[in-house]
Amino acid sequence: MNMVPVVAVNYKAYPTAFGEKGLAIAMSADKVAREYSGSVKVIIAVPATELSRIAEVVEDAIVYAEHVDPIEPGAHTGFIPMEALKALDVRGTLVNHSEHQLKLSEIDFIIRRATAMGIETMVCADTATAAAAVAALSPTWVAVEPPELIGTGIPVSRAKPEIIMNTVKLVHRVNPELPVLAGAGITRGEDVEAAIRLGAVGVLVASAVMKAPDPEARIRELVEAAYRATH
Amino acid sequence: MNMVPVVAVNYKAYPTAFGEKGLAIAMSADKVAREYSGSVKVIIAVPATELSRIAEVVEDAIVYAEHVDPIEPGAHTGFIPMEALKALDVRGTLVNHSEHQLKLSEIDFIIRRATAMGIETMVCADTATAAAAVAALSPTWVAVEPPELIGTGIPVSRAKPEIIMNTVKLVHRVNPELPVLAGAGITRGEDVEAAIRLGAVGVLVASAVMKAPDPEARIRELVEAAYRATH
Amino acid sequence: MNMVPVVAVNYKAYPTAFGEKGLAIAMSADKVAREYSGSVKVIIAVPATELSRIAEVVEDAIVYAEHVDPIEPGAHTGFIPMEALKALDVRGTLVNHSEHQLKLSEIDFIIRRATAMGIETMVCADTATAAAAVAALSPTWVAVEPPELIGTGIPVSRAKPEIIMNTVKLVHRVNPELPVLAGAGITRGEDVEAAIRLGAVGVLVASAVMKAPDPEARIRELVEAAYRATH
Amino acid sequence: MNMVPVVAVNYKAYPTAFGEKGLAIAMSADKVAREYSGSVKVIIAVPATELSRIAEVVEDAIVYAEHVDPIEPGAHTGFIPMEALKALDVRGTLVNHSEHQLKLSEIDFIIRRATAMGIETMVCADTATAAAAVAALSPTWVAVEPPELIGTGIPVSRAKPEIIMNTVKLVHRVNPELPVLAGAGITRGEDVEAAIRLGAVGVLVASAVMKAPDPEARIRELVEAAYRATH
Numbered sequence: 001m002n003m004v005p006v007v008a009v010n011y012k013a014y015p016t017a018f019g020e021k022g023l024a025i026a027m028s029a030d031k032v033a034r035e036y037s038g039s040v041k042v043i044i045a046v047p048a049t050e051l052s053r054i055a056e057v058v059e060d061a062i063v064y065a066e067h068v069d070p071i072e073p074g075a076h077t078g079f080i081p082m083e084a085l086k087a088l089d090v091r092g093t094l095v096n097h098s099e100h101q102l103k104l105s106e107i108d109f110i111i112r113r114a115t116a117m118g119i120e121t122m123v124c125a126d127t128a129t130a131a132a133a134v135a136a137l138s139p140t141w142v143a144v145e146p147p148e149l150i151g152t153g154i155p156v157s158r159a160k161p162e163i164i165m166n167t168v169k170l171v172h173r174v175n176p177e178l179p180v181l182a183g184a185g186i187t188r189g190e191d192v193e194a195a196i197r198l199g200a201v202g203v204l205v206a207s208a209v210m211k212a213p214d215p216e217a218r219i220r221e222l223v224e225a226a227y228r229a230t231h
Numbered sequence: 232m233n234m235v236p237v238v239a240v241n242y243k244a245y246p247t248a249f250g251e252k253g254l255a256i257a258m259s260a261d262k263v264a265r266e267y268s269g270s271v272k273v274i275i276a277v278p279a280t281e282l283s284r285i286a287e288v289v290e291d292a293i294v295y296a297e298h299v300d301p302i303e304p305g306a307h308t309g310f311i312p313m314e315a316l317k318a319l320d321v322r323g324t325l326v327n328h329s330e331h332q333l334k335l336s337e338i339d340f341i342i343r344r345a346t347a348m349g350i351e352t353m354v355c356a357d358t359a360t361a362a363a364a365v366a367a368l369s370p371t372w373v374a375v376e377p378p379e380l381i382g383t384g385i386p387v388s389r390a391k392p393e394i395i396m397n398t399v400k401l402v403h404r405v406n407p408e409l410p411v412l413a414g415a416g417i418t419r420g421e422d423v424e425a426a427i428r429l430g431a432v433g434v435l436v437a438s439a440v441m442k443a444p445d446p447e448a449r450i451r452e453l454v455e456a457a458y459r460a461t462h
Numbered sequence: 463m464n465m466v467p468v469v470a471v472n473y474k475a476y477p478t479a480f481g482e483k484g485l486a487i488a489m490s491a492d493k494v495a496r497e498y499s500g501s502v503k504v505i506i507a508v509p510a511t512e513l514s515r516i517a518e519v520v521e522d523a524i525v526y527a528e529h530v531d532p533i534e535p536g537a538h539t540g541f542i543p544m545e546a547l548k549a550l551d552v553r554g555t556l557v558n559h560s561e562h563q564l565k566l567s568e569i570d571f572i573i574r575r576a577t578a579m580g581i582e583t584m585v586c587a588d589t590a591t592a593a594a595a596v597a598a599l600s601p602t603w604v605a606v607e608p609p610e611l612i613g614t615g616i617p618v619s620r621a622k623p624e625i626i627m628n629t630v631k632l633v634h635r636v637n638p639e640l641p642v643l644a645g646a647g648i649t650r651g652e653d654v655e656a657a658i659r660l661g662a663v664g665v666l667v668a669s670a671v672m673k674a675p676d677p678e679a680r681i682r683e684l685v686e687a688a689y690r691a692t693h
Numbered sequence: 694m695n696m697v698p699v700v701a702v703n704y705k706a707y708p709t710a711f712g713e714k715g716l717a718i719a720m721s722a723d724k725v726a727r728e729y730s731g732s733v734k735v736i737i738a739v740p741a742t743e744l745s746r747i748a749e750v751v752e753d754a755i756v757y758a759e760h761v762d763p764i765e766p767g768a769h770t771g772f773i774p775m776e777a778l779k780a781l782d783v784r785g786t787l788v789n790h791s792e793h794q795l796k797l798s799e800i801d802f803i804i805r806r807a808t809a810m811g812i813e814t815m816v817c818a819d820t821a822t823a824a825a826a827v828a829a830l831s832p833t834w835v836a837v838e839p840p841e842l843i844g845t846g847i848p849v850s851r852a853k854p855e856i857i858m859n860t861v862k863l864v865h866r867v868n869p870e871l872p873v874l875a876g877a878g879i880t881r882g883e884d885v886e887a888a889i890r891l892g893a894v895g896v897l898v899a900s901a902v903m904k905a906p907d908p909e910a911r912i913r914e915l916v917e918a919a920y921r922a923t924h
Contacts, residue, residue, distance in 0.1 A: 013769040019780035045770075048741035049777040067771025075844050075899065076706040077738075077790035078760025084742040087712035096335060097770035103332040108361045130339045132367035136405055137360055151768050174367055174405055206768065244538040250549035276539075279510035280546040298540025306613050306668065307475040308507075308559035309529025315511040318481035328539035382537050437537065558797060565794040570823045591830055592801045598825035598867055636829055636867055 003179055005226040006141070006202030007192065008043040008122065009219065010066065010094065014210040017047050025209065026054040026061065028216035032223050033060035040226045041202070042219070043122070045094045048080055055088045064122065065093040068114070070106035082110075082117050092120030092140065098147040104133075111137045122181070122204070128163060132170035135178050142171055142180055143204045149184035151207050156184040157194035168199035189225030196229040234410055236457040237433030238423065239274040239353065239374070240450065241297065241325065245441040248278050256440065257285040257292065259447035263454050264291035271457045272433070273450070274353070276325045279311055286319045295353065296324040299345070301337035313341075313348050323351025323371065329378040335364075342368045353412070353435070359394060363401035366409050373402055373411055374435045380415035382438050387415040388425035399430035420456030427460040465641055467688040468603070468664030469654065470505040470584065471681065472528065472556065476672040479509050487671065488516040488523065490678035494685050495522035502688045503664070504681070505584070507556045510542055517550045526584065527555040530576070532568035544572075544579050554582030554602065560609040566595075573599045584643070584666070590625060594632035597640050604633055604642055605666045611646035613669050618646040619656035630661035651687030658691040696872055698919040699895030700885065701736040701815065701836070702912065703759065703787065707903040710740050718902065719747040719754065721909035725916050726753035733919045734895070735912070736815070738787045741773055748781045757815065758786040761807070763799035775803075775810050785813030785833065791840040797826075804830045815874070815897070821856060825863035828871050835864055835873055836897045842877035844900050849877040850887035861892035882918030889922040 009029060011017035016025060026044055033042035037060055045064040046054050055063045069079040085093060095110050096102045102110070107123060114121045120140040125131035131144045144167040149156050156163060164182045171180050182195040183204030192203050205222065212218040240260060242248035247256065257275055264273035268291055276295040277285050286294045300310040316324060326341050327333045333341070338354060345352045351371040356362035362375045375398040380387050387394060395413045402411050413426040414435030423434050436453065443449040471491060473479035478487065488506055495504035499522055507526040508516050517525045531541040547555060557572050558564045564572070569585060576583045582602040587593035593606045606629040611618050618625060626644045633642050644657040645666030654665050667684065674680040702722060704710035709718065719737055726735035730753055738757040739747050748756045762772040778786060788803050789795045795803070800816060807814045813833040818824035824837045837860040842849050849856060857875045864873050875888040876897030885896050898915065905911040 010770055013764065013766050013772055013774050013777070015766045015776065017766075018777050047773060047777055048771075049744050049773060049781060051742050052745050065771075071706065073706050073708045073710075076792055077703055077787065077899075078741075078758075078793040079706055080740060080742060081706050083708065084706070084711050084740055088742060094770065098336075099769055100771040101334040101336055104327060104335045104338060104361055104364060105329075105332055105357045107335060108358055108364070112360075126336045127339055129343075129368050130335055132405075133335060133339070133364040136363035136367055136401070170367070174363075206770075241539055244533065244535050244541055244543050244546070246535045246545065248535075249546050278542060278546055279540075280513050280542060280550060282511050283514050296540075302475065304475050304477045304479075307561055308472055308556065308668075309510075309527075309562040310475055311509060311511060312475050314477065315475070315480050315509055319511060325539065330538055331540040437539075560798075563796040563798055566789060566797045566800060566823055566826060567791075567794055567819045569797060570820055570826070574822075588798045589801055591805075592797055594829035594867075595797060595801070595826040598829055598863070599822055632829070636825075 003201050004039065004041050005196060005230045006041045006043060006181060007219070007222045007226050008045065008181060008202065008204045009209045010045045010097070010204060010206040011047060011210060012066070012206050013047060016210050018050060022046065022050050023053060025215045026058050029061040029219055030058045031216065032219045036223050036227055040223045042223060051090055052088050055090055062091050065090055066097070067100050068093045068110060070102070070109045082114055082119055085119060086117060092122060095121050095123040095139065097124045098126055098145055098150060107134065108137055111139045128167040128170045131167045131180070132174050135171040135175035138175060142178055143183050144180065145183035145204065152185050153187050154185040155187060155191035155194070156182055157186065157191050157198060159185065161194070161198050164195060164198040164200055189221045192222050192225040193229040196226065202226060234432050235270065235272050236427060236461045237272045237274060237412060238450070238453045238457050239276065239412060239433065239435045240440045241328070241435060241437040242275065242277045242441060243297070243437050244278060247441050249281060253277065253281050254284060256446045257289050260292040260450055261289045263447065263450045267454050267458055271454045273454060282321055283319050286321055293322050296321055297328070298331050299324045299341060301333065301340045313345055313350055316350060317348060323353060326352050326354040326370065328355045329357055329376055329381060338365065339368055342370045359398040359401050362398045362411070363405050366402040366406035369406060373409055374414050375411065376414035376435065383416050384418050385416040386418060386422035386425070387413055388417065388422050388429060390416065392425070392429050395426060395429040395431055420452045423453050423456040424460040427457065433457055465663050466501065466503050467658060467692045468503045468505060468643060469681070469684045469688050470507065470643060470664065470666045471671045472507045472559070472666060472668040473509060473672060474528070474668050475509060478672050480512060484508065484512050485515060487677045488520050491523040491681055492520045493678065494681045498685050498689055502685045504685060513552055514550050517552055524553050527552055528559070529562050530555045530572060532564070532571045544576055544581055547581060548579060554584060557583050557585040557601065559586045560588055560607055560612060569596065570599055573601045590629040590632045593629045593642070594636050597633040597637040600637060604640055605645050606642065607645035607666065614647050615649050616647040617649060617653035617656070618644055619648065619653050619660060621647065623656070623660055626657060626660040626662055651683045654684050654687040655691040658688065664688055696894050697732065697734050698889060698923045699734045699736060699874060700912070700915045700919050701738065701874060701895065701897045702902045703738045703790070703897060703899040704740060704903060705759070705899050706740060709903050711743060715739065715743050716746060718908045719751050722754040722912055723751045724909065725912045729916050729920055733916045735916060744783055745781050748783055755784050758783055759790070760793050761786045761803060763795065763802045775807055775812055778812060779810060785815060788814050788816040788832065790817045791819055791838055791843060800827065801830055804832045821860040821863045824860045824873070825867050828864040828868035831868060835871055836876050837873065838876035838897065845878050846880050847878040848880060848884035848887070849875055850879065850884050850891060852878065854887070854891050857888060857891040857893055882914045885915050885918040886922040889919065895919060
């Protein structure tokens with residue numbers, strides 16, 4: 001796989017996701033992204049309320065939303081259309097995270113509309129077959145995350161390597177060009193290397209960074225491993 | 232296509248779906264199914280509350296549920312696990328109808344569990360790409376229904392024939408053996424013939440039968456057309 | 463409180479809720495209801511797929527649905543309107559069980575429509591304040607169930623007696639005539655007596671009966687206690 | 694009623710809600726709020742993605758979120774806990790808008806948690822009885838909006854004045870101090886005056902401002918009417 005590898009950090013709604021702490025992690029991610037510019041992509045998916053502050057200061061990391069709603073602009077109180085992301089120059093969005101699952105038709109709608117508007121979509125799936133289903137909808141990325149491992153610190157790449165391999169196989173049967181990320185329990189550099197060796201283009205992490213004593217060191221460890229695995 | 236063609240009737244929650252009227256339509260469907268036994272499959276999808284009475288008397292038509300919940304038996308008040316269908320010898324279930332859409336992971340779970348238990352799944356999709364996504368999950372059937380035509384009496388086979396053709400093409404690219412039904416606005420025999428000529432194995436109808444002055448005559452018209460289109 | 467006390471059994475989707483087992487428990491409930499006719503009401507809330515078989519044979523117990531959908535008859539695939547209950551002579555329904563929670567406007571709609579159609583509503587609430595909110599909507603009964611005790615076998619009447627008392631107080635401030643049931647962990651006759659002494663008109667149970675080695679003996683124990691507490 | 698009257702503007706997801714347009718409307722609301730400081734409260738409820746930019750510049754208008762999720766901080770991808778509002782010094786939030794309805798237990802949870810954190814809640818209800826139910830949960834405000842009039846420009850105060858009067862009556866029976874707002878179709882100053890004469894403390898508007906050729910003039914018209922009706 002000669003694509004640029006990816007480390008994506010999902011802020012979720014962890015206490016460190018908001019305010020000064022969330023901003024500091026964004027600055028750290030940006031710094032590491034600058035160091036590995038052109039070699040590893042660093043994506044941060046941040047809460048809707050933090051998007052504008054973070055998008056304004058981050059230059060080398062790529063800012064995503066954690067979610068976007070399957071709507072067009074209009075009378076939809078408390079929902080976020082893709083235009084809201086466009087207004088902030090946000091590059092993309094997570095879709096269908098295991099903690100925020102969507103109906104099939106909503107995923108279809110979001111991918112179709114985002115693609116038309118130039119917004120990237122990283123669509124999550126719980127299983128290899130669900131990831132293959134997502135592949136038929138042609139998102140930018142698909143990320144497979146066995147929900148039972150999310151937040152455990154037990155890396156999918158070690159506990160269930162066959163899920164990554166099987167996902168890559170089934171996804172590429174439907175959509176040969178679609179890059180696959182692996183997530184759930186990914187914590188250390190070695191987990192990133194393992195995931196990439198199993199066929200993933202990168203990883204999706206959350207608690208590994210958001211709960212780290214030193215988030216910048218942790219991001220650097222993950223990004224450095226992604227670099228090493230591909231060079 | 233040398234599969235036996237299918238006419239599937241979705242009772243929905245129309246006033247005629249319940250009590251004596253619902254039972255009479257089931258008897259009519261059963262009678263027509265008997266006449267075309269071996270040549271055309273007649274499926275009726277009926278409300279959960281009518282399943283036991285209808286399943287008890289119907290012999291040649293195939294009885295489906297309109298929905299099943301993505302759960303295992305247990306503490307789930309007011310939800311219907313697949314075991315509830317098994318207890319009534321119900322053969323299969325609609326899944327993800329446009330009026331009762333499910334999350335991708337729920338569709339994945341239901342198909343996986345139903346297949347393991349020998350229950351058929353007819354999974355609906357709004358678009359050709361969503362149908363291709365469903366195909367990756369290997370249901371028994373996939374039914375494409377553009378929601379804007381449902382209940383209109385404007386048949387998808389005439390208003391949007393390209394959706395049927397495109398669905399068949401995209402679905403078979405993912406899963407070459409998966410039979411595709413077409414639905415939305417299908418009302419007369421000619422609509423059934425058109426759908427089958429476009430590559431569908433049959434049709435999914437609702438108001439055409441449930442609101443017909445003579446439901447039996449309407450079922451016979453649709454089934455007869457399915458027979459004609461394949462012989 | 464000189465109302466007739468109530469023991470309500472929620473079948474949920476336990477393995478014993480379906481087929482012959484579910485029917486046998488209904489017959490047991492009916493038998494006990496006959497023994498205490500006029501002195502204690504026995505309500506059984508059963509799965510939608512079992513309603514017709516059970517409603518047909520039960521005479522003295524009162525049959526409820528576990529859920530009804532907030533819809534009018536029409537194009538609503540896989541949803542159950544109140545008319546479906548009417549068609550089976552079902553007397554009432556649970557609403558908003560902790561495992562099947564509804565939007566406020568849906569509860570409002572269901573109570574309004576059920577009342578107009580002569581269908582009883584037993585509306586569940588998680589907290590005393592939520593029960594008071596329900597009281598403003600004038601259901602037939604309100605049942606308070608702290609979700610953290612549901613299915614534990616630790617009776618609310620012993621673990622959190624203040625919730626029952628507080629619910630009765632807040633509910634009666636809004637709606638002085640509304641009978642309050644208590645649920646969650648209620649298992650033995652003494653729990654029923656305690657709940658009634660705390661101001662409840664009766665109890666809502668599930669696993670205590672559905673998982674009992676001898677469901678009939680368990681129902682009789684609960685009903686006998688309700689009788690004793692009020693005579 | 695000698696409370697300070699309120700004009701609340703819900704941005705929804707209208708095209709004017711985002712970016713420079715949304716900011717300009719906030720500045721206009723702030724300007725009018727300054728002119729009527731101490732006499733009329735001006736609240737603006739804005740999209741999550743715009744909260745930080747708007748909260749930073751607005752001084753006299755009161756900034757609310759359009760929605761907050763019923764969660765505590767943690768692993769909840771794409772959801773917004775109350776802490777996210779606190780981090781931006783946002784004063785309050787709409788809850789349960791007709792376009793974003795919540796389960797009863799979620800409304801209960803949100804009001805309880807917001808109150809504990811010093812965040813105001815303006816909880817919407819579709820009917821007078823639902824508003825009375827909300828009153829039992831003790832929010833900061835309750836807003837009644839018959840959904841069939843929302844966005845029509847036909848003011849509830851003229852089309853259904855009895856809904857406002859009835860809501861005020863039922864709400865105050867449960868919670869005598871709770872201020873009631875009226876919404877749906879409110880467009881002109883005379884609608885505000887009518888609503889206040891009917892017992893409301895103010896109005897909740899959206900399209901009247903968000904689609905106005907001159908939003909500032911429209912806000913001033915509404916606020917001026919609220920002032921007139923109470924002085």
